[in-house]
Amino acid sequence: MSDETPQINAVVGQPAQPMPLEPEIDEARKELVALLKHVMGGQDGTVVTAVPGLHVFCISKPEGPKHAFASPALGLIAQGSKRIIVGDDIYVYDPMHYLVTSVDLPVCGQVRVASHNEPYLGLRLELALDDIGELIRDEKLPAKANAPASRGMYVNRIAMPVLEPVLRLLRLLDTPEDVPIMAPLIKREIMYRLLVNGEGARLRQIALQDSHTQRIAKAISALRVNYAQSLRVEDMARAVHMSVSSFHHHFKAVTAMSPLQYQKQLRLQEARRQMLIAGADVASAAHAVGYESPSQFAREYGRMFGAPPLRDKRRWLGEAGNDALAAASMEAA
Numbered sequence: 001m002s003d004e005t006p007q008i009n010a011v012v013g014q015p016a017q018p019m020p021l022e023p024e025i026d027e028a029r030k031e032l033v034a035l036l037k038h039v040m041g042g043q044d045g046t047v048v049t050a051v052p053g054l055h056v057f058c059i060s061k062p063e064g065p066k067h068a069f070a071s072p073a074l075g076l077i078a079q080g081s082k083r084i085i086v087g088d089d090i091y092v093y094d095p096m097h098y099l100v101t102s103v104d105l106p107v108c109g110q111v112r113v114a115s116h117n118e119p120y121l122g123l124r125l126e127l128a129l130d131d132i133g134e135l136i137r138d139e140k141l142p143a144k145a146n147a148p149a150s151r152g153m154y155v156n157r158i159a160m161p162v163l164e165p166v167l168r169l170l171r172l173l174d175t176p177e178d179v180p181i182m183a184p185l186i187k188r189e190i191m192y193r194l195l196v197n198g199e200g201a202r203l204r205q206i207a208l209q210d211s212h213t214q215r216i217a218k219a220i221s222a223l224r225v226n227y228a229q230s231l232r233v234e235d236m237a238r239a240v241h242m243s244v245s246s247f248h249h250h251f252k253a254v255t256a257m258s259p260l261q262y263q264k265q266l267r268l269q270e271a272r273r274q275m276l277i278a279g280a281d282v283a284s285a286a287h288a289v290g291y292e293s294p295s296q297f298a299r300e301y302g303r304m305f306g307a308p309p310l311r312d313k314r315r316w317l318g319e320a321g322n323d324a325l326a327a328a329s330m331e332a333a
Contacts, residue, residue, distance in 0.1 A: 021096055021158075028163050029095050032078040035170040036121040044119070050176050051169060051183045053126030060119035062111040067269055067304065070107045070153065072127040072206070074194065075099040076166060080120030084109040086153055087256025093155050098162060100194060102127070102206040103152035103217050104224060105255060106265035125166070125190065129217075132191055133207035141192070144201050152206070152213070152254045156198035165189045212250045215240040219251065223259070227266040228290035233259050267291065268304050275309065276316045282309040 021029060039047055040058040047056045053073075059080075070084070081094035085108040093099045111120045135141060156162075169186045172179050194200055205213035219240050223231075236259060237247035251259050267289040274280040274288060286297040286309075302308045307315065 024160060025158060025163065028160065028167060029078055031167055032076070032163070032170070033121055035167065036078050036123065039170070039173060040121075049173055050179050051172060051187075053128070053187075054169065055124045055126075057122045057124075058119050059111050060113065060116055062113055062120060065108050065110040067106070067108050067265075067272075069269065070101045070105045070109075072103065072129060073101050074125045074127060074166075074190065075101070076123050076125075076158075076163075078121040078123075079118050080111060080113045080122070082109055082111050082120075082122070084153070086151070087252075087261075089151070089256050091153060091155050096158055097155050098158050099153065099155050100127075100199070100203060101153045102129075102203050102213075103254060104220055105152055106257075106262065106269060107153075123166070123170075125169070125187070127191065127194075127203075129207050131188065132195070132203065135188065135191055135195065136204050136207055142196055144196070144204060150202055150205075150213075150253055151256060152202075152217075154199040154202055159197060161193045161197060162190065165193065212242075212246075213254055215242060216247075216251050216254045219247070219259075220255070220262070223263060224266060227263055227270065228288065230290070231260060231263050264300065265304070268301055271297070271301065271309075272305065272312070275313050282313070285309070 020026075036056055036058065039049065039056045044058050044060050048054075049056060062080075065085075070086075075082075075093065076098050077093060077095050079095065081092065082099075084091045084093075084099070086105055091099060113120045165186050169183065169190070172182055172186070194203055202213075205211045206217055208214060219236050222236070222239065233248060234244055237244045240247065242250070248258065251262075255262055257265075271285040271289045271291075274285040275282065280288070282298075283294060286294055291297040298308050301312070305312050
């Protein structure tokens with residue numbers, strides 16, 4: 001995002017007049033609601049399930065927009081909806097849509113609920129890019145046209161081929177002895193469905209050897225490790241064997257922001273984590289993430305999080321009792 005409040009360019013994944021769910025899908029959604037409620041046991045927050053990479057959420061009192069990082073994952077919602085800002089784009093998804101993230105992206109998200117009696121219920125299933133790469137190398141995978149480098153996040157209309165294996169994955173939680181054998185098979189089926197349906201070509205690009213998207217993903221990984229260092233776009237482009245102009249173009253195509261904007265969000269989110277979670281003071285957190293000017297840090301922090309660092313920290317300490325719920329509302333897929 002820019003330093004100022006972003007001018008939103010597009011709302012992605014939200015039809016002008018939402019269509020109702022087909023009867024079969026609506027019945028499956030009702031089962032999804034029941035399964036998620038069963039896992040949550042009537043509690044708000046997040047449950048890390050026995051299926052590796054599967055997280056379940058329930059939020060009855062969502063708070064304001066939250067900043068976080070979205071990692072490669074499938075997001076499904078059974079009740080409620082969520083708006084996510086990536087750069088200048090807004091993604092909206094709900095029980096009629098699923099969301100796929102293929103690269104690490106700094107996002108701002110907000111959960112919405114219909115009422116206290118119908119809390120937000122959703123799940124996130126992490127996507128292992130190595131497993132996707134293995135799948136796309138299978139010669140039996142139906143061929144798809146290559147896609148150019150494009151956003152590392154997209155929204156698709158939900159369909160039974162995606163929803164049905166997700167339900168089976170959740171049902172496994174009642175028979176934990178089946179999880180080690182059955183969960184990897186079902187997760188592979190889910191990844192297959194994501195690859196062959198809708199915008200699946202985008203997901204293929206992230207695991208396709210030497211594609212522009214994969215090169216940008218490598219640059220993002222390096223940037224996340226070295227976020228506190230001075231950024232030289234020339235060095236990043238050279239490391240992934242791209243020209244500076246091509247690198248800049250494709251980086252923005254995938255992340256909706258420039259490398260410098262991406263790094264800024266990385267730094268500010270890490271500084272906030274150090275202050276609010278690790279207890280660091282403002283000056284130490286700013287220095288740790290690479291800021292030399294305290295005033296610049298305070299100015300950019302306030303623009304991103306809505307309050308100067310010290311005030312934000314005091315506000316958070318006063319609301320520490322809501323930490324689990326706040327974390328869930330940010331993490332919820």
